[in-house]
Amino acid sequence: MDKLDIVKSKATVIFKDNIDTDILIPKNYLKSTKRTGFADALFAPWRYDETGKPIEDFPLNQTANQGNQILIAGENFGCGSSREHAAWALQDFGFKVVIAGSYSPIFYMNYLNNLKLPLILGRAEREALIEQNSEITVNLIDKTVTAGNLCFSFAIENVYREKLLKGQDGIEEILEYIDLIEEHERKYAK
Amino acid sequence: MQKTLFDKIWEKHVIVTKDDKDLLYIDLHLIHEVTSPQAFEGLRLKNRKLRRPDRTFATMDHNTPTIAAHRDVISDPLSAEQLKSLADNCAEFGVTLFDMESQYNGIVHMIGPELGLSLPGKTIVCGDSHTATHGALGALAFGIGTSEVEDVFATQCMWQTKPKNMGVKIVGKLSDNVFAKDIILKLIADNGVSFGTGYAIEYYGETIENMSIEERLSLCNMSIEGGAKFGMIKPDQKTLDYIEGRLYTPKGEDFEKFKESISDLYTDDESLFDKIITLDVTDLKPQVSYGTNPSMTVDIDQEFPEIKSPEDQTAYQYMGLKPGMKAADIPIDFVFIGSCTNGRINDLRIAAEVMQGKKIADNITCVIVPGSMQVLQQAEQEGLVDVFEEAGCEMRMPGCSYCLAMNEDRVAPETHCASTSNRNFEGRQGERSRTHLMSPYLAAKTAIEGRISLG
Numbered sequence: 135m136d137k138l139d140i141v142k143s144k145a146t147v148i149f150k151d152n153i154d155t156d157i158l159i160p161k162n163y164l165k166s167t168k169r170t171g172f173a174d175a176l177f178a179p180w181r182y183d184e185t186g187k188p189i190e191d192f193p194l195n196q197t198a199n200q201g202n203q204i205l206i207a208g209e210n211f212g213c214g215s216s217r218e219h220a221a222w223a224l225q226d227f228g229f230k231v232v233i234a235g236s237y238s239p240i241f242y243m244n245y246l247n248n249l250k251l252p253l254i255l256g257r258a259e260r261e262a263l264i265e266q267n268s269e270i271t272v273n274l275i276d277k278t279v280t281a282g283n284l285c286f287s288f289a290i291e292n293v294y295r296e297k298l299l300k301g302q303d304g305i306e307e308i309l310e311y312i313d314l315i316e317e318h319e320r321k322y323a324k
Numbered sequence: 325m326q327k328t329l330f331d332k333i334w335e336k337h338v339i340v341t342k343d344d345k346d347l348l349y350i351d352l353h354l355i356h357e358v359t360s361p362q363a364f365e366g367l368r369l370k371n372r373k374l375r376r377p378d379r380t381f382a383t384m385d386h387n388t389p390t391i392a393a394h395r396d397v398i399s400d401p402l403s404a405e406q407l408k409s410l411a412d413n414c415a416e417f418g419v420t421l422f423d424m425e426s427q428y429n430g431i432v433h434m435i436g437p438e439l440g441l442s443l444p445g446k447t448i449v450c451g452d453s454h455t456a457t458h459g460a461l462g463a464l465a466f467g468i469g470t471s472e473v474e475d476v477f478a479t480q481c482m483w484q485t486k487p488k489n490m491g492v493k494i495v496g497k498l499s500d501n502v503f504a505k506d507i508i509l510k511l512i513a514d515n516g517v518s519f520g521t522g523y524a525i526e527y528y529g530e531t532i533e534n535m536s537i538e539e540r541l542s543l544c545n546m547s548i549e550g551g552a553k554f555g556m557i558k559p560d561q562k563t564l565d566y567i568e569g570r571l572y573t574p575k576g577e578d579f580e581k582f583k584e585s586i587s588d589l590y591t592d593d594e595s596l597f598d599k600i601i602t603l604d605v606t607d608l609k610p611q612v613s614y615g616t617n618p619s620m621t622v623d624i625d626q627e628f629p630e631i632k633s634p635e636d637q638t639a640y641q642y643m644g645l646k647p648g649m650k651a652a653d654i655p656i657d658f659v660f661i662g663s664c665t666n667g668r669i670n671d672l673r674i675a676a677e678v679m680q681g682k683k684i685a686d687n688i689t690c691v692i693v694p695g696s697m698q699v700l701q702q703a704e705q706e707g708l709v710d711v712f713e714e715a716g717c718e719m720r721m722p723g724c725s726y727c728l729a730m731n732e733d734r735v736a737p738e739t740h741c742a743s744t745s746n747r748n749f750e751g752r753q754g755e756r757s758r759t760h761l762m763s764p765y766l767a768a769k770t771a772i773e774g775r776i777s778l779g
């Protein structure tokens with residue numbers, strides 16, 4: 135998979151709290167057995183009208199936002215169902231970074247596991263970025279977000295930072311410890 | 325050293341620690357058709373084996389039709405393909421599958437406890453956010469994503485950052501018309517939909533001790549609606565009585581040994597919790613949700629609150645309701661009793677007791693969907709099915725059904741549904757459907773009264 139170190143892009147803004155995974159990708163799109171092909175489903179309930187036509191002023195549909203790789207949202211992003219399809223849909227649509235105030239823990243891991251960055255910034259910082267409305271540089275190497283004269287640092291668990299920087303397959307990383315796993319199984323697991 | 329229940333189980337399963345995350349060994353992996361296909365595909369692409377098929381169990385639940393006649397040939401080709409791919413994958417990788425024909429089929433969070441697979445002290449994962457349900461038996465159970473499902477398939481392990489510990493202490497005696505469902509809705513109404521984010525919750529206190537295992541399962545089930553991935557309750561004599569003799573529970577001498585091995589599973593002192601929330605349920609009233617997330621919940625006789633944010637505005641608009649209205653003013657047309665929150669035998673008993681000898685109101689369609697085949701069978705034996713049918717309800721086959729409307733069971737647009745499920749998100753029960761979360765008791769009352777009322 136692709137590594138993630140520096141992402142430069144303008145941001146699409148959907149500044150709402152509690153955006154749940156039923157909104158990110160409704161269940162009628164969950165019947166696929168593949169990991170790709172979910173871009174059109176992203177935010178479907180808010181993105182299309184009753185006849186299935188794109189709603190022009192919804193941020194994902196605005197011409198100015200096409201090609202953006204960063205999404206700015208509110209608190210508790212990705213709450214609700216554990217469906218990883220939400221992470222796949224964001225990734226398919228092209229979002230490599232979400233900047234929110236907080237995340238549901240399951241979504242947080244899902245997005246990381248697809249080597250995408252769930253970045254946490256306070257409300258004031260996010261508001262400043264939205265206000266500025268210019269290209270944003272997310273730098274995972276030195277853990278900063280810059281835009282124009284704004285510069286914020288952010289925190290991320292070191293192991294997850296490394297995982298994104300290396301683009302590492304989770305299973306290989308676990309199999310390094312196979313001896314310890316076998317020992318545990320001998321001891322406890324019949 | 326003194327520890328919490330959560331920390332005791334966690335630490336026993338840590339294989340290795342790397343910076344701020346632990347590699348956890350997983351004792352039991354439950355899977356269903358929606359979140360597993362991409363993980364199986366991942367194994368195939370890399371030519372990997374499923375490490376412990378003996379610790380992996382599968383069921384079909386999210387897509388399965390609940391009308392018996394529709395179960396043989398599934399009309400939606402995508403659902404059919406997803407179910408078939410689960411069957412094929414289980415056959416290829418040697419996983420036990422409880423398919424629609426099995427007498428043990430049911431919603432994944434029903435069958436784990438029912439079959440004696442979910443046991444105290446175990447680490448349990450499932451690609452489903454309501455996995456905390458199993459924590460009611462004193463297990464460390466949590467929902468995971470599909471990449472993590474693949475990790476567990478291949479290694480029986482996964483990385484996790486250890487959350488903080490939260491104690492949720494419940495005291496007081498519940499009124500006769502108030503249940504575990506009301507407690508969890510009240511906790512979320514008071515503390516918000518993310519009060520548990522970053523925490524593992526342990527529920528404790530006299531109310532919990534007096535609560536049946538099935539009620540405890542309903543309580544832990546909705547931990548995720550409060551933001552917590554983990555919800556658990558220490559195992560006690562009730563837990564042991566519940567698990568004993570089930571299909572996969574250890575038998576005879578092994579059971580004695582098992583009991584011994586879990587005898588230290590309790591929190592040594594409540595001061596060990598990083599945070600404690602206390603709720604006295606003595607005066608708790610039946611709860612009803614009016615909005616589009618579970619924290620938008622009020623007492624049955626309370627007015628819906630003022631609009632304080634754009635989210636409130638959107639919610640009221642979506643629901644077609646206004647501040648100042650009360651639950652009784654909601655024009656309910658549909659009642660759904662089921663789901664992994666409230667599709668257990670005790671839920672059906674409570675609903676049947678309310679409906680015994682009565683008829684549902686003319687304006688109401690009421691559908692009862694048992695959580696599993698075993699619940700259905702038991703309900704037949706106890707005569708509950710007769711009560712429901714005589715009352716004018718529709719009795720269905722088990723599955724997730726109207727809880728998420730992924731199969732053909734959908735609440736019509738703009739229809740208000742009194743529902744025993746766990747989520748009232750926009751479109752959850754069908755496009756533009758309007759969900760009102762409540763206990764099975766109140767849902768049954770609502771079916772009879774024709775509106776949300778205790779009668």
Ligand code: SF4
Binds near residue numbers: 385432665727
């Ligand atoms: S019953 Fe509802 S919440 Fe439970 S597993 Fe099924 S869809 Fe999820």
